[in-house]
Amino acid sequence: MAAEPNPKNFPVLSYVLARLPSFTTKSPSSSAVPPFNIEQSPSSSHSIEIVTQMPHLTQPDVLASMTSAISDVAETRSILRTLGPRPDHESVDKARVKLSEIESSLSESFEDIALTDAAAKDEKRRLEMDQDKTWCESILKLDEVHASYEKLLKEAEERLVRIYESAEKNAAEDEDNVAAVEVNEEVVGILQHASANPVDRIDLSGRKLRLLPEAFGRIQGLLVLNLSNNKLEAIPDSIAGLHSLVELDVSTNSLETLPDSIGLLSKLKVLNVSTNKLSALPDSICRCGSLVVLDVSFNRLTYLPTNIGFELVNLEKLLIQYNKIRSFPTSIGEMRSLKHIDAHFNELHGLPDSFVLLTNLEYLNLSSNFSDLKELPFSFGDLVSLEELDLSNNQIHALPDTFGTLHSLTKLNVEQNPLMVPPKEVVKEGVEAVKTYMGQRRITILEEEEKMRMEKEMEQANAGWLTRTTSKLKTYVTDVSEYLGSPSSRDHYLDQQL
Numbered sequence: 001m002a003a004e005p006n007p008k009n010f011p012v013l014s015y016v017l018a019r020l021p022s023f024t025t026k027s028p029s030s031s032a033v034p035p036f037n038i039e040q041s042p043s044s045s046h047s048i049e050i051v052t053q054m055p056h057l058t059q060p061d062v063l064a065s066m067t068s069a070i071s072d073v074a075e076t077r078s079i080l081r082t083l084g085p086r087p088d089h090e091s092v093d094k095a096r097v098k099l100s101e102i103e104s105s106l107s108e109s110f111e112d113i114a115l116t117d118a119a120a121k122d123e124k125r126r127l128e129m130d131q132d133k134t135w136c137e138s139i140l141k142l143d144e145v146h147a148s149y150e151k152l153l154k155e156a157e158e159r160l161v162r163i164y165e166s167a168e169k170n171a172a173e174d175e176d177n178v179a180a181v182e183v184n185e186e187v188v189g190i191l192q193h194a195s196a197n198p199v200d201r202i203d204l205s206g207r208k209l210r211l212l213p214e215a216f217g218r219i220q221g222l223l224v225l226n227l228s229n230n231k232l233e234a235i236p237d238s239i240a241g242l243h244s245l246v247e248l249d250v251s252t253n254s255l256e257t258l259p260d261s262i263g264l265l266s267k268l269k270v271l272n273v274s275t276n277k278l279s280a281l282p283d284s285i286c287r288c289g290s291l292v293v294l295d296v297s298f299n300r301l302t303y304l305p306t307n308i309g310f311e312l313v314n315l316e317k318l319l320i321q322y323n324k325i326r327s328f329p330t331s332i333g334e335m336r337s338l339k340h341i342d343a344h345f346n347e348l349h350g351l352p353d354s355f356v357l358l359t360n361l362e363y364l365n366l367s368s369n370f371s372d373l374k375e376l377p378f379s380f381g382d383l384v385s386l387e388e389l390d391l392s393n394n395q396i397h398a399l400p401d402t403f404g405t406l407h408s409l410t411k412l413n414v415e416q417n418p419l420m421v422p423p424k425e426v427v428k429e430g431v432e433a434v435k436t437y438m439g440q441r442r443i444t445i446l447e448e449e450e451k452m453r454m455e456k457e458m459e460q461a462n463a464g465w466l467t468r469t470t471s472k473l474k475t476y477v478t479d480v481s482e483y484l485g486s487p488s489s490r491d492h493y494l495d496q497q498l
Contacts, residue, residue, distance in 0.1 A: 004017075004077070005017065005153050005157075009153075009157075010153050010154075010156075010157045011050050011157075012050070012054070012057070012066070012157060012160040012161060012164065013070065013073065013153060013156050013157045013160055015050050015051075015057060016063065016066045016067060016070060016160060017070070017073070017074065017077070019063065019067070020067065020074055054164060056164060056167045056168055056171060057164070059167065062163065062164065062167045065163050065167075066160050066163055066164075069156070069159050069160065069163060070156045070159070070160070072152065072156070073152055073153065073156045076149055076152060077149075080145065080146065080149060083142060083145065084142070086142065086143060086146035087139050087142055087143050091139060092139060092140065092143045095135075095136040095139040095140055096136075096140065098132065098136050099133060099136040099137065099140070102129050102132055102133045102136065103133070105129060186204075186207065187204070187207075187209070187213060190202060190204070191213065191215050191216070191219075194219045194222075195218075198220075198221050199219060199221065199222060200221055200222060200223040200224065201222070201223060201224040201225075202219070202222065202224070202225050202226065203224075203226040204226065204227055204230070205226045205227065205228040205229050205230070205249075206228075206229040206230070207230055208230060208231055209227065209230040209231060209232055210230075210231050210232065210233065211232065211233075211234070211236075212227065212232060212235060212236055212239075213236075214236050214238040215238075216236070216238065216239065216242075217236065217237075217238025217239050217240065217241030217242060218238070218241055219242065220243075220244070221244055222242050222244060222245055223244055223245060223246045223247065224245075224246065224247045225242065225245060225247070225248050225249070226249045227248075227249065227250045227253070228249045228250065228251045228252050228253070228272070229251070229252045229253075230252075230253050231253065231254055232250065232253040232254060232255060233253075233254045233255065233256070234255065234257070234259075235250060235255065235258060235259050235262070236259070237259045237260075237261040238261075239259065239261060239262065239265070240259075240261035240262070240264035240265065242265065243264075243265075243266070243267065244267060245265050245267065245268055246267055246268060246269050246270065247268070247269065247270040247271075248265070248268060248270070248271050248272070249270075249272040250272065250273055250276070251272045251273060251274040251275050251276070251295070252274070252275040252276075253275075253276050254276065254277060255273065255276040255277060255278060256276075256277045256278065256279070257278065257280075257282070258273065258278065258281065258282050258285070259282070260282050260284045261284070262282065262284060262285060262288070263282070263284030263285060263286070263287035263288060264284075264287070265288055266287070266288065266289065266290060267290050268288050268290055268291060269290050269291060269292045269293065270291075270292065270293045271285075271288065271291060271293070271294055271295070272293075272295040273295065273296055273299070274295045274296060274297040274298050274299070274319070275297070275298040275299075276298075276299055277299065277300060278296065278299040278300060278301060279299075279300045279301065279302065280301065280302070280303070281296065281301065281304065281305055281308075282305075283305050283306075283307070285305060285308070286305055286307050286308050286310070286311040286312060287311060288312070289311055289312065289313070289314065290314060291312050291314065291315050292314055292315060292316050292317065293315075293316065293317040293319075294312070294315060294317070294318055294319070295317075295319040296319065296320055296323070297319045297320060297321045297322050297323070297342070298321070298322045298323075299322075299323050300323065300324060301320065301323040301324065301325055302323070302324045302325060302326060303325060303326065303327070303329075304320070304325065304328065304329055304332075305329070306329050306331065307329075307331055308329060308331060308332075309329060309330075309331030309332045309333060309334040309335045310331045310334050312335060313334060313335060313336065313337060314337050315335050315337060315338060316337050316338060316339045316340065317338075317339065317340040318335075318338060318340070318341050318342070319340075319342045320341075320342065320343050320346065321342045321343060321344045321345050321346070321365070322344075322345045322346075323345075323346050324346065324347050325343070325346040325347065325348060326346075326347045326348065326349055326372070327348065327349055327350070327352070328343075328348075328351060328352055328355060329352075330352045330354050331354075332352065332354060332355055332358070333352070333354025333355060333356070333357035333358065334354075334357075335358065336357070336358065336359070336360060337360060338358050338360060338361055339360055339361060339362045339363065339385075340361075340362065340363040341358075341361065341363065341364050341365070342363075342365045343364075343365060343366055343369075344365045344366065344367040344368045344369070344390065345367075345368045345369075346369055346372075347369060347372045348366065348369040348372055348373050349372050349373065349374075350373065350374070350375060350376075350377075351366075351376060351377050351380075352377075353377050353379070355377060356377055356379040356380060356381075356382040356383060357382075358383060359382065359383065359384055359385060360385050361383050361385055361386055362385050362386060362387045362388070362408075363386075363387065363388045364383075364386060364388070364389050364390070365388075365389075365390040366389075366390065366391055366394070367390045367391060367392040367393050367394070367413065368392070368393040368394075369393075369394050370393060370394065370395070371395050372394075372395075373391075373394040373395060373396065374394070374395045374396060374397070375396060375397075375398070375400075376391075376396070376399065376400050377400065378400050378401070378402060379400075379402055380399075380400040380402055380403060380406075381400065381402025381403055381404065381405035381406055382402070382405075383406060384405070384406070384407065384408060385408055386406055386408055386409055387408050387409060387410050387411065388409075388410070388411040388412075389406075389409060389411065389412050389413070390412075390413045391412075391413065391414045391417065392413045392414060392415040392416050392417070393415070393416040393417075394416070394417050395417065395418060396414070396417045396418075396419060397417075397418055397419065397420050397421070398419070398420055398421035399414075399419075399421060399422065399434070399438060401438065401441060401442045401445055402438075402442065403434070403435065403438040404435050404436070404437075404438035404439025404440070404441070404442050405439070405442075406435060407435075409431055409435065410431060411431065412430075412431040412434060414427060414434075421438075421441070422434050422437045422438060422441075
């Protein structure tokens with residue numbers, strides 16, 4: 001039906017609109033039942049699917065809030081049902097072209113009328129063009145209305161999602177209040193036990209914790225602390241008291257920042273802060289010099305600390321996928337222990353030249369940086385330990401000429417790139433074929449460069465020889481001229497005879 005939102009693109013909006021009363025007009029005297037609308041049937045597949053995924057939609061108060069929030073959409077939908085469906089792209093283009101031609105013709109027609117006074121003759125033609133102009137303008141206007149309606153649908157869907165999330169959050173808070181007593185009792189029990197007994201490992205994952213008591217920083221001897229899958233919004237500064245801590249997992253929480261005191265965990269080897277809301281890492285994290293694994297994936301990071309490479313020299317695994325990082329810091333080249341980097345789904349514009357100093361790197365995933373990543377450093381072939389490389393879903397046109405020197409490379413993915421070098425037929429043959437092709441290409445380029453260098457040297461040598469020869473010849477001619485021109489060189493006898 002015209003103006004109906006697509007349930008795939010606007011699932012919540014489609015569900016709510018389907019539950020509005022029919023817009024079919026009936027006379028005041030009519031007592032007939034409004035026509036049955038199949039979309040209002042609770043047994044429709046779309047309704048069943050979305051209610052399964054979003055159960056709070058069945059709550060009357062939630063549905064009432066959503067209904068009042070989309071009154072503008074309902075009214076616009078009713079109007080568009082009368083106006084008709086959106087014209088296709090081709091019709092719109094034709095209308096634009098036709099309108100341009102009509103306006104041009106009308107302008108020329110008025111000039112003819114002014115020059116020939118043939119107004120009566122051209123009046124009929126002008127009226128016909130006016131009608132065509134009105135038709136074209138109506139097509140373009142209808143397209144604009146539908147475009148505005150699409151924007152309205154997107155905004156309405158976003159409003160409904162926010163309403164649902166609010167309802168879901170309120171329901172979750174009610175559940176949390178019930179469970180909070182039990183969780184607090186467990187935490188208190190752990191703290192009491194740790195105060196009297198040595199504890200090296202604590203697992204509080206999936207407990208719906210919203211805060212971590214300061215007292216946790218006083219548990220001496222703790223090696224592993226797992227706080228993943230909770231609702232923590234902050235980590236207390238007292239965590240710096242866990243001097244022996246080796247592994248900290250605070251993944252899947254609601255952290256927006258990390259405390260500066262985290263830099264005092266000098267023995268920390270594994271830090272997992274993935275799936276949070278971090279927009280930046282504190283510079284103090286660089287002082288965690290014992291780190292071997294750092295997982296900051298699934299956050300909102302746009303950069304890494306500038307000096308991270310200078311101080312995390314023991315880091316072997318760096319996971320930064322699903323962020324918004326635009327570039328690596330130049331110091332990344334100092335992380336000579338790095339073996340594994342996953343940076344897919346970021347906004348990387350390239351790699352710093354220092355990146356090729358990571359000679360122990362074995363795994364590198366740079367996929368899905370989409371339109372941002374267009375090239376790799378010329379010396380990329382210096383990554384002699386690289387075994388697996390994923391460059392898919394980028395805008396790379398050519399692999400660097402040194403690519404053939406990646407002798408350890410056994411897995412390569414370059415799909416979804418506008419790759420010209422090497423050509424597609426070589427890529428299809430596999431990684432060895434790519435390395436061979438790029439190696440031969442490199443040799444050819446070096447040979448051509450050497451040939452050009454030698455030719456240039458020959459030209460310079462020939463130019464020097466010609467200059468020297470010309471100089472000598474000039475000197476000889478000058479000497480002869482002076483000899484012939486001097487009075488002492490003339491024969492007196494011949495002068496007398498002449």
